[in-house]
Amino acid sequence: MERYKDLGLKLTPQRLAILDYLDGNKSHPSAEDIYRSISRRFPTMSFATVYNTLEALKRNRWILELTIDPARKRFDPNTKPHHHLICVRCKSIVDLHQDYRVDIPKEKRNGFELIGNHIEFYGVCPKCKTLKEVMKMAVFKCSKCGATKEGRCKPQKCPKCGEKRTMQKS
Amino acid sequence: MERYKDLGLKLTPQRLAILDYLDGNKSHPSAEDIYRSISRRFPTMSFATVYNTLEALKRNRWILELTIDPARKRFDPNTKPHHHLICVRCKSIVDLHQDYRVDIPKEKRNGFELIGNHIEFYGVCPKCKTLKEVMKMAVFKCSKCGATKEGRCKPQKCPKCGEKRTMQKS
DNA sequence: TATCATATTAGAATAATTCTTGTCAAGAAA
DNA sequence: TTTCTTGACAAGAATTATTCTAATATGATA
Structure with a gap:
């Protein structure tokens, strides 16, 4: 697979499977989500392999680690700056591509050297909204x-x- | 202590100690930070008591639970809408009070019913910036x-x- | 083809957090 | 003031997401 030539890591069948799972994935899965999906085709795959691979991909900036969900690490294969819509009920995370100018007045920067920002929009997703209305x-x-x-x-x-x-x- | 009359929970000496610790606190401490500080004056205080109390305060919206730090839960006694400056090195979190108009075009809301938002500004704090320059x-x-x-x-x-x-x- | 450095594996270990349950105690009711 | 109810505390044990371990496997290079 030519596309992963620049990965900077050894390409193993397990890693290819994880990369294919993540490719275009917008569900921001956890390690367990990935493991459950891939272990069907790789029955001997270890949980540690998934974690190790995710950690290596994060280190090489091929994916982002999200801390939005307190119960588990979630991962985002979209490393371009973007924002998120987060459902407060089901914890689903949706990408939002929208540019915002959110500068901080110099006197409020507390001496920080700024690198970037991330906006989280909290709300209720359509699925949970429907459920709520039903309830x-x-x-x-x-x-x-x-x-x-x-x-x-x-x-x-x-x-x-x-x-x-x-x-x-x- | 009249001020906690509306707490909605039983007021115990341990809880008063936790509330006093949090009052005006801007360091966004973890349960361990709180436990280490308070157990000096309450040597028999249990870790579970700290967790239980934080969970109850969160449930009653007296504090916010932050998921910014993947290694541990952090808590914010400031429940008014505000944003954060986050140091990517030492993980320190600083409150930012600044209003931003960050609307989402209707067609990009994915059917979400929006409640609020939170902006995270990433950067390097003055302390770590000094350290980095030294390095x-x-x-x-x-x-x-x-x-x-x-x-x-x-x-x-x-x-x-x-x-x-x-x-x-x- | 041989070699070497990194990856996989199948657990064990770690550590942050939650649960357990007998006893304690805050505060409401009498 | 006393009594009673019900939630809180304590000191672990248990849970569970994540990381570590070490023998073996294997991808990539020479």
């Missing part, structure tokens, strides 16, 4: 402190400031 | 693919695309 949930917002709370019924008391009768449908 | 490191950038590489000497070959003699000082 008839709503978001309530406190008119005193601004805290939000999701639920079927309007909370009597704000979970943040404790004030009563301040929650309004958002 | 005389430079950043080299490939004129072909744009990949960057840090080091004392100019790489002969780009670690990303493999082209020779394309690395220029950034």
Whole structure:
């Protein structure tokens, strides 16, 4: 496979399989996702091989490691600067290609030498939105402190400031 | 302590200690940071107590859990929307209060119902910048693919695309 | 074809985090 | 003030995602 000639790593069948899995992949998979998929065709493949390969690809900047999901490392084969849409329910991550000018006034840089930035947009994906509507949930917002709370019924008391009768449908 | 009257949780001496530690804290500490600090005054305090309390505070939206550091959970007592400056070397996180208008064109929202956003600015903090200068490191950038590489000497070959003699000082 | 340096393997080990359960104690109720 | 309820604490054990280990395999080079 000519395309991976510049990989900077030994090309093994296992690595080719991982690279093929990642090629064009936009689901930002975890090591387990990759392992489950590939181990069907490579029954003797070790979990450590997947981790080692991902670590090597990260080191050589062929993929990005995302820390968005606290439960596990996720990986992004798209190394070009871009942003993400993140579903707060199912934790799915969607690429967003949009340029934003987000400069920081010099006095607010705290002496940092800036390299880049990454914007995370939080929300609910279409699938979870549909599910939520089915479950008839709503978001309530406190008119005193601004805290939000999701639920079927309007909370009597704000979970943040404790004030009563301040929650309004958002 | 009147101020925590609205906490929504039982107030125990251990929890007061954790809340006092977090009050005004801008270092985005991990559970271990908190435990190490507080266990000096509460020698019998359990690690589980710290985790349990942080989880309860998060659940009641008194603090935010950050996933920026892949090695451990970090916590932010500042729950108001803000952004972060993140040092790629020492992983320190600094609050940035600056409003940005970062809208997404409707056709790029992938059907998401948006709630909020968070911008992460990556760079090198003043402390690490000083250290780096002492170590005389430079950043080299490939004129072909744009990949960057840090080091004392100019790489002969780009670690990303493999082209020779394309690395220029950034 | 031979050689060598790196990769694979199948666990074991690590370490951050969560769980367990008997006992404690904060705070509500009487 | 006392009593009672229910959530919190403690001190591990357990979980689990990730990394490490060392013998063997193998990709790439000479």
